[in-house]
Amino acid sequence: MKHIVTTVALLLSLTGFNVLAADGTEAGANLRVVATNVKSDKGRLFVWVYDKKDDWLSDRYRTQKSVVIAGNRVNDTVTVELLLPEGEYALSIFQDENDNGKLESNFIGLPKEPAGLSNNLRPKFGPPKFKNAAFAVTVGALVEQKIALN
Numbered sequence: 001m002k003h004i005v006t007t008v009a010l011l012l013s014l015t016g017f018n019v020l021a022a023d024g025t026e027a028g029a030n031l032r033v034v035a036t037n038v039k040s041d042k043g044r045l046f047v048w049v050y051d052k053k054d055d056w057l058s059d060r061y062r063t064q065k066s067v068v069i070a071g072n073r074v075n076d077t078v079t080v081e082l083l084l085p086e087g088e089y090a091l092s093i094f095q096d097e098n099d100n101g102k103l104e105s106n107f108i109g110l111p112k113e114p115a116g117l118s119n120n121l122r123p124k125f126g127p128p129k130f131k132n133a134a135f136a137v138t139v140g141a142l143v144e145q146k147i148a149l150n
Contacts, residue, residue, distance in 0.1 A: 049062050
């Protein structure tokens with residue numbers, strides 16, 4: 001029975017549905033994203049999950065999840081949990097302050113809204129590389145990515 005519940009939760013998460021446990025967290029989540037330096041309740045926090053180098057930082061993410069910041073921010077932190085199949089992933093997160101569903105950037109492509117990358121990657125020259133942001137997720141273990149928005 002436990003395997004059936006886990007399988008159903010996994011399938012629902014891949015289709016965009018979230019299965020919640022009694023405490024409101026996602027049932028069986030194996031990735032916890034802790035966004036820090038969230039300075040206001042404006043908009044939503046988006047987490048874009050990538051599993052391919054060629055799709056990295058494009059609109060071809062594997063999955064995404066967003067949460068309204070108001071009511072979910074504790075001090076300067078917002079936590080989002082996801083259930084993912086085993087594999088290698090990289091994350092891009094941002095606070096969509098104007099609530100339009102996309103990351104605003106300037107003329108050279110730098111974010112105008114608070115944003116961050118997995119492994120708290122801060123590229124110095126040029127675009128960030130997938131391999132530097134990548135981390136492993138395994139079934140049955142909880143991985144935490146703590147990312148400071150800048």
